[in-house]
Amino acid sequence: MSAEREFQIVPIVQEAVVHNSRTLLNLQSLTASLFGVGAGILGLESYSGFLFYVVCSLLTAMLFYVVRVAPTSLASDANGGGGAFDTSRYFRSQVEFWTGGLMNGLAGFILTWTLFYGLVRA
């Protein structure tokens, strides 16, 4: 009830939501394969490989925030004064923005990780 009421007061443009999340998803799946290549070349195994992936995907989110979200989000006072690291101008959920890449690209990461590990250490 309250969510519906809030949706009436602050309407959301669905096309913009889809556009933004698709842009982020494209970037995440591309970079996940890239990190797999890197982990395979570096020869990482088990936990250190997954740690590498977590760090790199957080770095991706950070860089995407700095390049695409921050310049307009910080300049406008219309985003509710969330301050730094606030993505509510472009994304509905903060958690999805910062940690969505961990789940979205994991399969691609493991695929290229194992492939390049096997290629380099043949």
Next chain:
Amino acid sequence: MTWISKAITLFGAVLLGHACYSAQEHSALQSFKAATATLTSSSLAVASLPVDIAIETVIAITVILFGLVLGTRPLRPIQWRVWAGKIEREGEEGFMDNDGEVNKDFVGNPFKFLETRPGFVDIRKQRKEFASWVKTSSTQ
């Protein structure tokens, strides 16, 4: 703008390919050494990756990542009021791709139906005109 990100990505890909080739050659050399060491019974070399290849890999990944992030499409505000205000203020310029082309699904001003609706109609004047027209046609 888009050629900058493509050039950065391409440069990083060249670095990554070189690092991959170097790592492969290194492991091949190590296995060759290990095979000959059993014959000559000399000491085994450490089989870990040389640090310059590791550094090159990390730098290549960072460069490609930077290029890919620069190549993403600009985002759009999701709140209706912010989105409509952006259209009002910037028009088509606010909804361009990196190539300088307007997005295909750009719909234009969402309040166009308010601005293009007909104004008020002076019904009394029209009635007077109609009455005079009836009068002139009936006299003829």
